[in-house]
Amino acid sequence: MVASDDVRSHTAIHVLKGAVVYVLGRGAKWSASAYSQGLHGGLTVQFDRKPTNEEMQRIEGAANQKIREDISTEVHEVARDDAEARWGDDIYDLFPLPAELKVVKVFHLPDWNVNTCGKQHCARTGEVGGIKIEKWRYRANKQLLEMSFDVTG
Numbered sequence: 001m002v003a004s005d006d007v008r009s010h011t012a013i014h015v016l017k018g019a020v021v022y023v024l025g026r027g028a029k030w031s032a033s034a035y036s037q038g039l040h041g042g043l044t045v046q047f048d049r050k051p052t053n054e055e056m057q058r059i060e061g062a063a064n065q066k067i068r069e070d071i072s073t074e075v076h077e078v079a080r081d082d083a084e085a086r087w088g089d090d091i092y093d094l095f096p097l098p099a100e101l102k103v104v105k106v107f108h109l110p111d112w113n114v115n116t117c118g119k120q121h122c123a124r125t126g127e128v129g130g131i132k133i134e135k136w137r138y139r140a141n142k143q144l145l146e147m148s149f150d151v152t153g
């Protein structure tokens with residue numbers, strides 16, 4: 001089955017997030033927001049300084065490398081306690097999950113990205129096609145790095 005544009009652009013958020021942490025380090029691991037629709041998406045992460053243009057190019061390159069590797073995506077439906085024991089707070093974003101949620105769906109790209117997520121995903125990263133960071137800006141007063149991207153290919 002061919003993944004829809006919506007599924008591709010949503011999966012791209014996870015791939016891009018992994019690239020952000022790969023290039024900028026674990027200080028960039030907290031997502032403040034994410035959205036996607038059609039072939040377009042956006043991701044905002046907390047970070048303590050403005051990245052350089054070179055770093056942003058490396059992020060785009062690393063994301064596309066992970067797409068070319070065409071690795072399998074995984075979704076685990078597990079007890080929240082077990083997910084926390086395995087991955088710690090890496091599964092979370094700045095926006096909290098309801099406390100009463102005891103079983104969570106965790107999206108996992110091994111050695112790249114892990115996050116609680118109930119949405120639909122591509123089976124393999126290659127289905128995303130490609131990621132082009134359309135624009136980005138750093139909001140120093142909020143310590144937020146905002147990126148918008150297009151899915152290509």
Ligand SMILES: [Zn+2]
Nearest residue numbers: 107117119121
């Ligand atoms: Zn997801």
